[in-house]
Amino acid sequence: MAPPPAEKVRTMFELLGIPPQALFGQLLLGLINGSFYALLSLGLAVIFGLLNIINFAHGAQYMMGAFVAWMLLNYIGIGYWWALILSPLIVGATGVIIERLMISRLYKLDHLYGLLLTFGLALIIQGLFRDQYGISGLPYQIPSQLAGGQNLGFMFLPNYRGWVVVASLVICLSTWYVIERTRLGAYLRAATENPTLVGAFGVNVPRMITLTYGFGVALAALAGVLAAPIYSVNPNMGADLIIVVFAVVVIGGMGSIMGAIITGFGLGLVEGLTRVFYPEASSVVIFVIMAIVLLVKPAGLFGREA
Amino acid sequence: MTDASGSLLTVENLQGWYGESHVLHGMNLHVREGEVVTLLGRNGAGKTTTILALMGILAKRTGSIRFAGTETIGLAARQIARLGMAIVPEERGIFASLSVEENLMLPPTIKPGGIGVEQIFELFPNLRERLTSQGTKLSGGEQQMLAIARVLRTGSRMILMDEPTEGLAPVIVQQIGRTISRLKEQGFTIVLVEQNFRFAASVADRHYVVEQGRVIDEIANAELERNMDKLHGYLGV
Ligand SMILES: Nc1ncnc2c1ncn2[C@@H]1O[C@H](COP(=O)(O)OP(=O)(O)OP(=O)(O)O)[C@@H](O)[C@H]1O
Numbered sequence: 001m002a003p004p005p006a007e008k009v010r011t012m013f014e015l016l017g018i019p020p021q022a023l024f025g026q027l028l029l030g031l032i033n034g035s036f037y038a039l040l041s042l043g044l045a046v047i048f049g050l051l052n053i054i055n056f057a058h059g060a061q062y063m064m065g066a067f068v069a070w071m072l073l074n075y076i077g078i079g080y081w082w083a084l085i086l087s088p089l090i091v092g093a094t095g096v097i098i099e100r101l102m103i104s105r106l107y108k109l110d111h112l113y114g115l116l117l118t119f120g121l122a123l124i125i126q127g128l129f130r131d132q133y134g135i136s137g138l139p140y141q142i143p144s145q146l147a148g149g150q151n152l153g154f155m156f157l158p159n160y161r162g163w164v165v166v167a168s169l170v171i172c173l174s175t176w177y178v179i180e181r182t183r184l185g186a187y188l189r190a191a192t193e194n195p196t197l198v199g200a201f202g203v204n205v206p207r208m209i210t211l212t213y214g215f216g217v218a219l220a221a222l223a224g225v226l227a228a229p230i231y232s233v234n235p236n237m238g239a240d241l242i243i244v245v246f247a248v249v250v251i252g253g254m255g256s257i258m259g260a261i262i263t264g265f266g267l268g269l270v271e272g273l274t275r276v277f278y279p280e281a282s283s284v285v286i287f288v289i290m291a292i293v294l295l296v297k298p299a300g301l302f303g304r305e306a
Numbered sequence: 307m308t309d310a311s312g313s314l315l316t317v318e319n320l321q322g323w324y325g326e327s328h329v330l331h332g333m334n335l336h337v338r339e340g341e342v343v344t345l346l347g348r349n350g351a352g353k354t355t356t357i358l359a360l361m362g363i364l365a366k367r368t369g370s371i372r373f374a375g376t377e378t379i380g381l382a383a384r385q386i387a388r389l390g391m392a393i394v395p396e397e398r399g400i401f402a403s404l405s406v407e408e409n410l411m412l413p414p415t416i417k418p419g420g421i422g423v424e425q426i427f428e429l430f431p432n433l434r435e436r437l438t439s440q441g442t443k444l445s446g447g448e449q450q451m452l453a454i455a456r457v458l459r460t461g462s463r464m465i466l467m468d469e470p471t472e473g474l475a476p477v478i479v480q481q482i483g484r485t486i487s488r489l490k491e492q493g494f495t496i497v498l499v500e501q502n503f504r505f506a507a508s509v510a511d512r513h514y515v516v517e518q519g520r521v522i523d524e525i526a527n528a529e530l531e532r533n534m535d536k537l538h539g540y541l542g543v
Protein backbone atom coordinates (compact mmCIF):
# COMPACT_ATOMS: atom_id res chain seq x y z
CA MET A 1 0.00 0.00 0.00
CA ALA A 2 1.36 3.45 -0.98
CA PRO A 3 1.98 5.85 1.90
CA PRO A 4 -0.43 8.85 2.18
CA PRO A 5 0.76 12.00 0.34
CA ALA A 6 1.73 13.95 3.48
CA GLU A 7 3.84 11.01 4.54
CA LYS A 8 5.53 10.99 1.16
CA VAL A 9 6.39 14.68 1.38
CA ARG A 10 7.86 14.27 4.84
CA THR A 11 9.96 11.33 3.65
CA MET A 12 11.23 13.46 0.78
CA PHE A 13 12.32 16.23 3.10
CA GLU A 14 13.98 13.76 5.41
CA LEU A 15 15.92 12.41 2.48
CA LEU A 16 17.11 15.92 1.63
CA GLY A 17 17.83 16.58 5.28
CA ILE A 18 15.93 19.86 5.24
CA PRO A 19 13.06 20.67 7.58
CA PRO A 20 10.08 21.91 5.50
CA GLN A 21 9.69 24.98 7.73
CA ALA A 22 13.16 26.15 6.74
CA LEU A 23 12.63 25.46 3.07
CA PHE A 24 9.31 27.28 2.81
CA GLY A 25 10.56 30.07 5.03
CA GLN A 26 13.45 30.69 2.68
CA LEU A 27 11.24 30.38 -0.37
CA LEU A 28 8.95 33.05 1.08
CA LEU A 29 11.92 35.28 1.81
CA GLY A 30 13.05 34.65 -1.76
CA LEU A 31 9.64 35.66 -3.07
CA ILE A 32 9.72 38.86 -1.01
CA ASN A 33 13.15 39.79 -2.32
CA GLY A 34 12.00 38.75 -5.77
CA SER A 35 9.04 41.13 -5.48
CA PHE A 36 11.40 44.04 -4.97
CA TYR A 37 13.75 42.85 -7.71
CA ALA A 38 10.81 42.61 -10.09
CA LEU A 39 9.30 46.02 -9.21
CA LEU A 40 12.65 47.77 -9.50
CA SER A 41 13.90 46.04 -12.63
CA LEU A 42 10.50 46.65 -14.24
CA GLY A 43 10.88 50.40 -13.67
CA LEU A 44 14.43 50.30 -14.99
CA ALA A 45 13.29 48.41 -18.09
CA VAL A 46 10.47 50.88 -18.82
CA ILE A 47 12.82 53.85 -18.44
CA PHE A 48 15.58 52.27 -20.44
CA GLY A 49 13.20 51.29 -23.23
CA LEU A 50 12.08 54.83 -23.98
CA LEU A 51 14.89 57.03 -22.66
CA ASN A 52 17.86 54.79 -23.42
CA ILE A 53 19.21 55.73 -20.03
CA ILE A 54 20.22 53.37 -17.27
CA ASN A 55 18.64 55.09 -14.31
CA PHE A 56 21.30 54.81 -11.63
CA ALA A 57 19.17 56.95 -9.32
CA HIS A 58 16.61 54.12 -9.10
CA GLY A 59 17.85 52.82 -5.75
CA ALA A 60 17.87 56.32 -4.28
CA GLN A 61 14.34 56.88 -5.56
CA TYR A 62 13.22 53.61 -3.94
CA MET A 63 14.76 54.86 -0.69
CA MET A 64 12.97 58.20 -1.15
CA GLY A 65 9.68 56.32 -1.47
CA ALA A 66 10.23 54.71 1.92
CA PHE A 67 11.35 57.99 3.47
CA VAL A 68 8.41 59.95 2.13
CA ALA A 69 6.09 57.33 3.66
CA TRP A 70 7.94 57.73 6.96
CA MET A 71 7.73 61.54 6.76
CA LEU A 72 4.04 61.50 5.88
CA LEU A 73 3.41 59.44 8.98
CA ASN A 74 5.72 61.19 11.41
CA TYR A 75 5.28 64.80 10.28
CA ILE A 76 1.63 64.96 9.27
CA GLY A 77 0.12 61.72 10.50
CA ILE A 78 -0.76 60.19 7.12
CA GLY A 79 -0.66 56.42 7.37
CA TYR A 80 0.45 53.50 5.25
CA TRP A 81 -2.48 53.17 2.85
CA TRP A 82 -2.45 56.81 1.78
CA ALA A 83 1.34 56.74 1.63
CA LEU A 84 1.08 53.89 -0.82
CA ILE A 85 -0.54 56.35 -3.23
CA LEU A 86 0.97 59.69 -2.18
CA SER A 87 4.60 58.71 -1.89
CA PRO A 88 4.88 57.39 -5.48
CA LEU A 89 3.09 60.54 -6.69
CA ILE A 90 5.46 62.83 -4.79
CA VAL A 91 8.64 60.97 -5.70
CA GLY A 92 7.38 60.52 -9.28
CA ALA A 93 6.90 64.29 -9.47
CA THR A 94 10.53 64.83 -8.47
CA GLY A 95 11.39 62.42 -11.28
CA VAL A 96 9.41 64.54 -13.73
CA ILE A 97 11.32 67.64 -12.61
CA ILE A 98 14.68 65.87 -12.88
CA GLU A 99 13.85 64.66 -16.40
CA ARG A 100 12.69 68.08 -17.56
CA LEU A 101 15.55 70.06 -16.02
CA MET A 102 18.46 67.68 -16.46
CA ILE A 103 18.08 64.34 -18.23
CA SER A 104 16.31 65.86 -21.24
CA ARG A 105 19.46 67.86 -22.00
CA LEU A 106 21.44 64.67 -22.51
CA TYR A 107 19.44 62.79 -25.14
CA LYS A 108 21.66 63.98 -27.97
CA LEU A 109 24.77 62.73 -26.18
CA ASP A 110 26.15 59.27 -25.54
CA HIS A 111 24.18 57.03 -23.09
CA LEU A 112 27.12 57.24 -20.74
CA TYR A 113 26.25 60.82 -19.79
CA GLY A 114 22.79 59.83 -18.60
CA LEU A 115 24.32 57.08 -16.53
CA LEU A 116 26.84 59.48 -14.99
CA LEU A 117 24.16 62.09 -14.28
CA THR A 118 21.81 59.67 -12.56
CA PHE A 119 24.70 58.09 -10.66
CA GLY A 120 25.68 61.54 -9.39
CA LEU A 121 22.08 62.27 -8.46
CA ALA A 122 21.91 59.01 -6.50
CA LEU A 123 24.99 59.98 -4.49
CA ILE A 124 23.61 63.46 -3.79
CA ILE A 125 20.18 62.19 -2.74
CA GLN A 126 21.65 59.51 -0.49
CA GLY A 127 24.09 62.02 1.00
CA LEU A 128 21.32 64.47 1.81
CA PHE A 129 19.21 61.84 3.54
CA ARG A 130 22.20 60.48 5.45
CA ASP A 131 22.99 63.98 6.60
CA GLN A 132 19.44 64.54 7.86
CA TYR A 133 18.52 61.16 9.28
CA GLY A 134 21.76 59.28 9.94
CA ILE A 135 22.29 55.67 8.96
CA SER A 136 20.84 53.83 11.94
CA GLY A 137 17.47 53.34 10.26
CA LEU A 138 14.01 54.49 11.26
CA PRO A 139 11.21 52.09 12.18
CA TYR A 140 7.96 51.94 10.22
CA GLN A 141 5.06 49.94 11.62
CA ILE A 142 3.21 47.28 9.70
CA PRO A 143 -0.33 48.65 9.18
CA SER A 144 -2.69 47.21 11.78
CA GLN A 145 -4.89 45.54 9.15
CA LEU A 146 -1.94 43.39 8.08
CA ALA A 147 -0.45 42.58 11.47
CA GLY A 148 -0.27 38.95 12.52
CA GLY A 149 -0.10 35.99 10.21
CA GLN A 150 -1.50 32.65 9.08
CA ASN A 151 -0.44 29.22 10.18
CA LEU A 152 -0.46 27.22 6.95
CA GLY A 153 0.50 23.95 8.64
CA PHE A 154 3.82 23.59 6.91
CA MET A 155 4.85 27.18 7.69
CA PHE A 156 3.85 30.46 9.31
CA LEU A 157 3.00 33.22 6.80
CA PRO A 158 3.12 36.79 8.15
CA ASN A 159 0.20 38.68 6.59
CA TYR A 160 2.28 41.66 5.57
CA ARG A 161 4.74 39.51 3.63
CA GLY A 162 1.91 37.79 1.81
CA TRP A 163 0.51 41.21 0.97
CA VAL A 164 3.84 42.42 -0.45
CA VAL A 165 4.10 39.43 -2.77
CA VAL A 166 0.50 39.74 -3.98
CA ALA A 167 0.65 43.53 -4.37
CA SER A 168 3.92 43.34 -6.32
CA LEU A 169 2.53 40.69 -8.61
CA VAL A 170 -0.59 42.75 -9.27
CA ILE A 171 1.41 45.92 -9.92
CA CYS A 172 3.87 44.14 -12.22
CA LEU A 173 1.17 42.37 -14.22
CA SER A 174 -0.94 45.53 -14.51
CA THR A 175 2.07 47.41 -15.82
CA TRP A 176 2.76 44.64 -18.28
CA TYR A 177 -0.87 44.71 -19.39
CA VAL A 178 -0.92 48.46 -19.94
CA ILE A 179 2.29 48.40 -21.95
CA GLU A 180 1.64 45.30 -24.03
CA ARG A 181 -2.11 45.35 -24.46
CA THR A 182 -3.47 48.92 -24.50
CA ARG A 183 -3.44 51.85 -26.89
CA LEU A 184 -1.36 53.90 -24.47
CA GLY A 185 1.15 51.05 -24.37
CA ALA A 186 1.19 50.91 -28.16
CA TYR A 187 2.35 54.55 -28.22
CA LEU A 188 5.04 53.68 -25.72
CA ARG A 189 6.26 50.66 -27.68
CA ALA A 190 6.20 52.59 -30.95
CA ALA A 191 8.10 55.51 -29.46
CA THR A 192 10.64 53.08 -28.05
CA GLU A 193 11.23 51.80 -31.58
CA ASN A 194 11.09 55.01 -33.60
CA PRO A 195 10.38 58.21 -31.66
CA THR A 196 10.90 60.41 -34.72
CA LEU A 197 8.14 58.76 -36.72
CA VAL A 198 5.74 58.74 -33.76
CA GLY A 199 6.39 62.47 -33.39
CA ALA A 200 5.75 62.96 -37.10
CA PHE A 201 2.28 61.48 -36.56
CA GLY A 202 1.54 64.38 -34.23
CA VAL A 203 2.25 62.71 -30.88
CA ASN A 204 4.02 64.76 -28.21
CA VAL A 205 6.92 62.38 -27.65
CA PRO A 206 8.95 64.60 -25.28
CA ARG A 207 5.97 64.69 -22.92
CA MET A 208 5.61 60.91 -23.17
CA ILE A 209 9.27 60.53 -22.24
CA THR A 210 8.88 62.80 -19.22
CA LEU A 211 5.81 60.94 -17.97
CA THR A 212 7.45 57.57 -18.55
CA TYR A 213 10.42 58.57 -16.44
CA GLY A 214 8.03 59.82 -13.77
CA PHE A 215 6.17 56.52 -13.90
CA GLY A 216 9.34 54.43 -13.59
CA VAL A 217 10.44 56.52 -10.63
CA ALA A 218 7.01 56.20 -9.05
CA LEU A 219 7.28 52.41 -9.33
CA ALA A 220 10.58 52.56 -7.44
CA ALA A 221 8.98 54.72 -4.76
CA LEU A 222 6.04 52.30 -4.49
CA ALA A 223 8.50 49.48 -3.90
CA GLY A 224 10.08 51.68 -1.23
CA VAL A 225 6.76 52.12 0.60
CA LEU A 226 6.13 48.36 0.45
CA ALA A 227 9.61 47.78 1.84
CA ALA A 228 9.40 50.30 4.68
CA PRO A 229 7.70 47.99 7.23
CA ILE A 230 9.97 45.05 6.35
CA TYR A 231 13.39 46.64 6.26
CA SER A 232 14.10 49.67 8.36
CA VAL A 233 13.88 53.01 6.53
CA ASN A 234 17.49 53.82 5.89
CA PRO A 235 19.38 56.11 3.45
CA ASN A 236 21.43 53.17 2.19
CA MET A 237 18.56 50.75 1.66
CA GLY A 238 18.46 51.49 -2.07
CA ALA A 239 22.19 51.47 -2.67
CA ASP A 240 22.46 47.96 -1.24
CA LEU A 241 19.55 46.63 -3.23
CA ILE A 242 20.16 48.30 -6.58
CA ILE A 243 23.43 46.48 -7.26
CA VAL A 244 21.55 43.17 -7.17
CA VAL A 245 18.74 44.66 -9.26
CA PHE A 246 21.20 45.68 -11.96
CA ALA A 247 22.43 42.10 -12.05
CA VAL A 248 18.80 40.97 -12.37
CA VAL A 249 18.32 43.38 -15.27
CA VAL A 250 21.45 42.14 -17.01
CA ILE A 251 20.27 38.54 -16.61
CA GLY A 252 16.74 39.26 -17.85
CA GLY A 253 17.83 41.48 -20.72
CA MET A 254 17.07 45.18 -20.89
CA GLY A 255 14.22 45.64 -23.31
CA SER A 256 11.65 43.12 -22.07
CA ILE A 257 8.87 43.95 -19.61
CA MET A 258 7.76 40.39 -18.91
CA GLY A 259 11.42 39.39 -18.81
CA ALA A 260 12.07 41.84 -15.98
CA ILE A 261 9.12 40.50 -13.99
CA ILE A 262 9.89 36.81 -14.44
CA THR A 263 13.60 37.25 -13.84
CA GLY A 264 12.96 39.34 -10.73
CA PHE A 265 10.73 36.80 -9.02
CA GLY A 266 12.71 33.85 -10.38
CA LEU A 267 16.05 35.06 -9.08
CA GLY A 268 14.54 35.87 -5.70
CA LEU A 269 13.48 32.23 -5.47
CA VAL A 270 16.84 30.97 -6.69
CA GLU A 271 18.50 33.04 -3.99
CA GLY A 272 16.14 31.60 -1.38
CA LEU A 273 16.84 28.02 -2.48
CA THR A 274 20.54 28.66 -2.42
CA ARG A 275 20.22 29.86 1.16
CA VAL A 276 18.70 26.49 2.03
CA PHE A 277 21.00 24.17 0.17
CA TYR A 278 24.29 26.05 0.05
CA PRO A 279 24.04 29.13 2.26
CA GLU A 280 27.61 30.22 1.65
CA ALA A 281 26.76 31.01 -1.99
CA SER A 282 23.48 32.82 -1.38
CA SER A 283 24.91 36.34 -1.57
CA VAL A 284 26.80 35.69 -4.81
CA VAL A 285 24.55 33.28 -6.69
CA ILE A 286 22.87 36.07 -8.69
CA PHE A 287 26.22 37.44 -9.78
CA VAL A 288 27.43 33.99 -10.77
CA ILE A 289 24.29 33.56 -12.89
CA MET A 290 24.90 37.01 -14.36
CA ALA A 291 28.43 36.06 -15.38
CA ILE A 292 27.21 32.84 -17.00
CA VAL A 293 24.38 34.60 -18.85
CA LEU A 294 26.75 37.28 -20.09
CA LEU A 295 29.02 34.60 -21.49
CA VAL A 296 26.30 32.48 -23.07
CA LYS A 297 23.61 35.02 -24.06
CA PRO A 298 24.92 38.57 -23.73
CA ALA A 299 21.56 40.16 -24.59
CA GLY A 300 20.03 38.47 -21.52
CA LEU A 301 17.49 35.67 -21.17
CA PHE A 302 14.60 37.75 -22.54
CA GLY A 303 16.53 40.47 -24.37
CA ARG A 304 16.28 41.06 -28.07
CA GLU A 305 19.62 40.77 -29.80
CA ALA A 306 20.75 44.25 -30.85
CA MET B 307 -6.53 76.68 -46.91
CA THR B 308 -4.51 77.89 -49.87
CA ASP B 309 -2.39 80.99 -50.25
CA ALA B 310 -2.66 83.77 -52.84
CA SER B 311 -1.13 81.63 -55.58
CA GLY B 312 -3.74 78.92 -54.93
CA SER B 313 -1.20 76.49 -53.49
CA LEU B 314 -1.66 74.32 -50.44
CA LEU B 315 2.10 73.97 -50.13
CA THR B 316 4.68 76.52 -51.26
CA VAL B 317 8.39 75.89 -50.81
CA GLU B 318 10.91 78.66 -51.41
CA ASN B 319 14.69 78.46 -51.24
CA LEU B 320 14.61 75.43 -48.94
CA GLN B 321 18.06 74.54 -47.64
CA GLY B 322 18.67 71.45 -45.54
CA TRP B 323 21.51 69.83 -43.62
CA TYR B 324 22.37 66.52 -41.96
CA GLY B 325 24.66 67.85 -39.26
CA GLU B 326 27.38 69.69 -41.17
CA SER B 327 26.53 68.10 -44.49
CA HIS B 328 24.61 70.52 -46.73
CA VAL B 329 22.16 68.48 -48.83
CA LEU B 330 19.30 70.72 -49.99
CA HIS B 331 20.51 73.79 -51.87
CA GLY B 332 17.45 75.94 -52.42
CA MET B 333 14.44 73.85 -53.41
CA ASN B 334 11.49 75.70 -54.94
CA LEU B 335 8.17 74.01 -55.56
CA HIS B 336 4.48 74.34 -54.97
CA VAL B 337 1.56 71.93 -54.76
CA ARG B 338 -2.07 72.88 -55.31
CA GLU B 339 -4.89 71.36 -53.33
CA GLY B 340 -5.97 68.04 -54.82
CA GLU B 341 -2.87 67.65 -56.97
CA VAL B 342 -0.59 64.62 -57.19
CA VAL B 343 2.96 65.84 -57.72
CA THR B 344 6.04 63.67 -57.97
CA LEU B 345 9.68 64.23 -57.13
CA LEU B 346 11.81 62.38 -59.66
CA GLY B 347 15.58 62.11 -59.53
CA ARG B 348 18.56 59.84 -59.26
CA ASN B 349 19.67 58.09 -56.10
CA GLY B 350 21.03 60.61 -53.64
CA ALA B 351 19.42 63.60 -55.38
CA GLY B 352 17.74 64.75 -52.17
CA LYS B 353 14.15 63.51 -52.63
CA THR B 354 13.86 61.82 -49.26
CA THR B 355 15.61 64.73 -47.60
CA THR B 356 13.02 67.08 -49.12
CA ILE B 357 10.19 64.95 -47.73
CA LEU B 358 11.84 64.92 -44.30
CA ALA B 359 12.26 68.70 -44.42
CA LEU B 360 8.61 69.24 -45.40
CA MET B 361 7.46 67.02 -42.55
CA GLY B 362 9.75 68.79 -40.08
CA ILE B 363 11.81 65.68 -39.36
CA LEU B 364 14.97 67.22 -40.85
CA ALA B 365 15.76 69.54 -37.97
CA LYS B 366 18.28 71.82 -39.68
CA ARG B 367 16.49 73.64 -42.48
CA THR B 368 16.09 77.21 -43.65
CA GLY B 369 14.06 79.04 -46.29
CA SER B 370 10.29 79.03 -46.38
CA ILE B 371 7.71 76.26 -46.30
CA ARG B 372 4.14 77.53 -46.23
CA PHE B 373 1.58 74.82 -45.64
CA ALA B 374 -2.16 75.42 -45.27
CA GLY B 375 -1.52 79.09 -44.67
CA THR B 376 1.12 78.55 -41.95
CA GLU B 377 4.89 79.04 -42.14
CA THR B 378 6.29 75.72 -40.91
CA ILE B 379 10.03 76.20 -41.28
CA GLY B 380 10.45 76.68 -37.53
CA LEU B 381 7.86 74.14 -36.35
CA ALA B 382 8.43 70.67 -34.87
CA ALA B 383 7.25 67.62 -36.80
CA ARG B 384 4.37 67.02 -34.41
CA GLN B 385 3.10 70.55 -34.95
CA ILE B 386 3.30 70.19 -38.73
CA ALA B 387 1.44 66.88 -38.48
CA ARG B 388 -1.30 68.70 -36.57
CA LEU B 389 -1.77 71.02 -39.54
CA GLY B 390 -2.82 68.01 -41.61
CA MET B 391 0.34 66.67 -43.23
CA ALA B 392 1.19 62.97 -42.99
CA ILE B 393 4.13 60.87 -44.08
CA VAL B 394 4.41 57.40 -45.61
CA PRO B 395 8.14 57.04 -45.05
CA GLU B 396 10.82 55.39 -47.11
CA GLU B 397 11.24 51.82 -45.76
CA ARG B 398 7.60 52.06 -44.60
CA GLY B 399 8.24 52.54 -40.88
CA ILE B 400 6.08 49.66 -39.67
CA PHE B 401 6.56 49.03 -35.94
CA ALA B 402 7.76 45.52 -35.13
CA SER B 403 6.53 45.59 -31.54
CA LEU B 404 2.99 46.47 -32.64
CA SER B 405 0.35 44.26 -34.21
CA VAL B 406 -1.08 45.20 -37.60
CA GLU B 407 -4.14 46.62 -35.88
CA GLU B 408 -2.03 48.64 -33.44
CA ASN B 409 0.06 49.96 -36.32
CA LEU B 410 -3.11 50.92 -38.17
CA MET B 411 -4.63 52.70 -35.18
CA LEU B 412 -1.42 54.36 -33.99
CA PRO B 413 -1.46 57.80 -35.68
CA PRO B 414 -3.87 60.00 -33.73
CA THR B 415 -6.79 61.62 -35.50
CA ILE B 416 -5.79 65.12 -36.54
CA LYS B 417 -9.02 66.34 -38.09
CA PRO B 418 -12.48 64.94 -38.70
CA GLY B 419 -13.11 63.53 -42.16
CA GLY B 420 -10.50 60.76 -42.22
CA ILE B 421 -11.22 57.53 -44.06
CA GLY B 422 -13.05 55.03 -41.86
CA VAL B 423 -11.57 51.67 -41.02
CA GLU B 424 -14.24 49.86 -43.06
CA GLN B 425 -13.36 51.81 -46.18
CA ILE B 426 -9.68 51.16 -45.53
CA PHE B 427 -10.38 47.43 -45.55
CA GLU B 428 -12.18 47.88 -48.87
CA LEU B 429 -9.05 49.52 -50.27
CA PHE B 430 -6.72 46.96 -48.70
CA PRO B 431 -8.61 43.69 -48.05
CA ASN B 432 -5.38 41.90 -47.07
CA LEU B 433 -5.08 43.96 -43.91
CA ARG B 434 -8.37 42.81 -42.47
CA GLU B 435 -7.23 39.21 -42.39
CA ARG B 436 -3.90 40.01 -40.80
CA LEU B 437 -4.98 42.36 -38.02
CA THR B 438 -3.50 40.35 -35.17
CA SER B 439 -0.19 39.57 -36.89
CA GLN B 440 2.97 41.32 -35.84
CA GLY B 441 3.39 44.40 -38.06
CA THR B 442 6.68 43.37 -39.61
CA LYS B 443 5.46 39.82 -40.32
CA LEU B 444 3.47 41.20 -43.26
CA SER B 445 4.85 40.93 -46.77
CA GLY B 446 6.56 44.00 -48.20
CA GLY B 447 3.46 44.90 -50.19
CA GLU B 448 1.17 44.49 -47.22
CA GLN B 449 3.49 46.60 -45.09
CA GLN B 450 3.32 49.33 -47.71
CA MET B 451 -0.47 49.17 -47.70
CA LEU B 452 -0.43 49.40 -43.91
CA ALA B 453 1.91 52.40 -44.05
CA ILE B 454 -0.52 54.16 -46.39
CA ALA B 455 -3.67 52.98 -44.62
CA ARG B 456 -2.69 54.24 -41.20
CA VAL B 457 -2.32 57.86 -42.33
CA LEU B 458 -5.60 57.84 -44.25
CA ARG B 459 -7.46 57.44 -40.95
CA THR B 460 -6.08 60.64 -39.45
CA GLY B 461 -7.96 63.22 -41.49
CA SER B 462 -4.72 64.68 -42.85
CA ARG B 463 -5.39 65.95 -46.37
CA MET B 464 -1.79 66.12 -47.54
CA ILE B 465 0.22 62.93 -47.81
CA LEU B 466 3.95 62.64 -48.49
CA MET B 467 4.80 59.22 -49.94
CA ASP B 468 8.42 58.19 -50.30
CA GLU B 469 8.84 55.47 -52.95
CA PRO B 470 5.74 53.44 -52.08
CA THR B 471 6.36 51.04 -54.97
CA GLU B 472 9.98 50.24 -54.24
CA GLY B 473 10.75 46.56 -54.46
CA LEU B 474 7.14 45.46 -54.98
CA ALA B 475 5.64 43.05 -57.49
CA PRO B 476 3.82 44.59 -60.49
CA VAL B 477 0.33 43.62 -59.26
CA ILE B 478 0.96 45.33 -55.97
CA VAL B 479 2.36 48.39 -57.73
CA GLN B 480 -0.90 48.51 -59.72
CA GLN B 481 -2.95 48.22 -56.55
CA ILE B 482 -1.05 51.10 -54.98
CA GLY B 483 -1.51 53.10 -58.20
CA ARG B 484 -5.28 52.53 -58.04
CA THR B 485 -5.27 53.58 -54.41
CA ILE B 486 -3.47 56.83 -55.19
CA SER B 487 -5.99 57.56 -57.96
CA ARG B 488 -8.87 56.87 -55.56
CA LEU B 489 -7.33 59.21 -53.01
CA LYS B 490 -6.96 61.89 -55.65
CA GLU B 491 -10.64 61.51 -56.55
CA GLN B 492 -11.44 62.00 -52.89
CA GLY B 493 -9.50 65.27 -52.89
CA PHE B 494 -6.27 64.25 -51.16
CA THR B 495 -3.13 66.18 -52.07
CA ILE B 496 -0.14 63.93 -52.60
CA VAL B 497 3.60 64.46 -52.97
CA LEU B 498 5.08 61.27 -54.33
CA VAL B 499 8.76 60.34 -54.55
CA GLU B 500 9.27 57.87 -57.39
CA GLN B 501 12.07 56.17 -59.27
CA ASN B 502 9.64 54.36 -61.55
CA PHE B 503 8.45 57.14 -63.85
CA ARG B 504 6.09 54.90 -65.75
CA PHE B 505 4.23 54.48 -62.48
CA ALA B 506 4.61 58.21 -61.80
CA ALA B 507 3.10 59.04 -65.19
CA SER B 508 0.05 56.88 -64.46
CA VAL B 509 -0.96 58.78 -61.32
CA ALA B 510 0.54 62.28 -61.30
CA ASP B 511 -0.45 65.74 -62.53
CA ARG B 512 3.02 67.22 -62.52
CA HIS B 513 6.62 66.15 -62.00
CA TYR B 514 9.56 67.93 -60.44
CA VAL B 515 13.03 66.72 -61.37
CA VAL B 516 15.44 66.93 -58.43
CA GLU B 517 19.21 66.94 -58.76
CA GLN B 518 21.81 67.73 -56.13
CA GLY B 519 19.30 69.24 -53.76
CA ARG B 520 17.62 71.53 -56.28
CA VAL B 521 14.60 71.38 -58.54
CA ILE B 522 16.08 71.49 -62.03
CA ASP B 523 12.93 71.03 -64.10
CA GLU B 524 9.16 70.85 -63.90
CA ILE B 525 7.14 68.80 -66.37
CA ALA B 526 3.35 68.58 -66.63
CA ASN B 527 2.17 64.99 -66.95
CA ALA B 528 0.58 65.73 -70.30
CA GLU B 529 3.98 66.84 -71.60
CA LEU B 530 5.81 63.83 -70.28
CA GLU B 531 5.80 61.82 -73.54
CA ARG B 532 7.31 64.72 -75.46
CA ASN B 533 10.00 65.16 -72.81
CA MET B 534 10.98 61.50 -72.54
CA ASP B 535 14.47 61.96 -73.95
CA LYS B 536 15.23 64.82 -71.63
CA LEU B 537 13.91 62.85 -68.68
CA HIS B 538 16.02 59.82 -69.58
CA GLY B 539 18.97 62.18 -69.53
CA TYR B 540 18.08 63.53 -66.08
CA LEU B 541 17.52 60.14 -64.56
CA GLY B 542 20.35 58.41 -66.36
CA VAL B 543 18.27 55.48 -67.54
N1 LIG C 1 21.38 60.63 -42.44
C1 LIG C 1 22.21 61.20 -43.35
N2 LIG C 1 23.36 61.78 -42.96
C2 LIG C 1 24.18 62.36 -43.84
N3 LIG C 1 23.94 62.42 -45.16
C3 LIG C 1 22.81 61.86 -45.61
C4 LIG C 1 21.89 61.22 -44.73
N4 LIG C 1 20.85 60.75 -45.46
C5 LIG C 1 21.11 61.08 -46.73
N5 LIG C 1 22.29 61.76 -46.84
C6 LIG C 1 22.88 62.29 -48.06
O1 LIG C 1 22.01 63.28 -48.57
C7 LIG C 1 21.93 63.19 -49.97
C8 LIG C 1 20.49 63.08 -50.40
O2 LIG C 1 19.95 61.87 -49.88
P1 LIG C 1 18.43 61.45 -50.05
O3 LIG C 1 18.20 60.29 -49.15
O4 LIG C 1 17.58 62.64 -49.86
O5 LIG C 1 18.39 60.98 -51.55
P2 LIG C 1 17.18 60.38 -52.40
O6 LIG C 1 16.96 61.29 -53.54
O7 LIG C 1 16.03 60.08 -51.53
O8 LIG C 1 17.84 59.03 -52.91
P3 LIG C 1 17.18 57.57 -53.14
O9 LIG C 1 16.51 57.62 -54.45
O10 LIG C 1 18.35 56.68 -53.14
O11 LIG C 1 16.25 57.32 -52.02
C9 LIG C 1 22.77 61.99 -50.38
O12 LIG C 1 24.00 62.49 -50.83
C10 LIG C 1 22.96 61.22 -49.12
O13 LIG C 1 24.23 60.61 -49.10
Ligand SMILES: [Mg+2]
Nearest residue numbers: 353354355396
Ligand atom coordinates in the same frame (compact mmCIF):
# COMPACT_ATOMS: atom_id res chain seq x y z
MG1 LIG D 1 15.11 58.36 -50.88
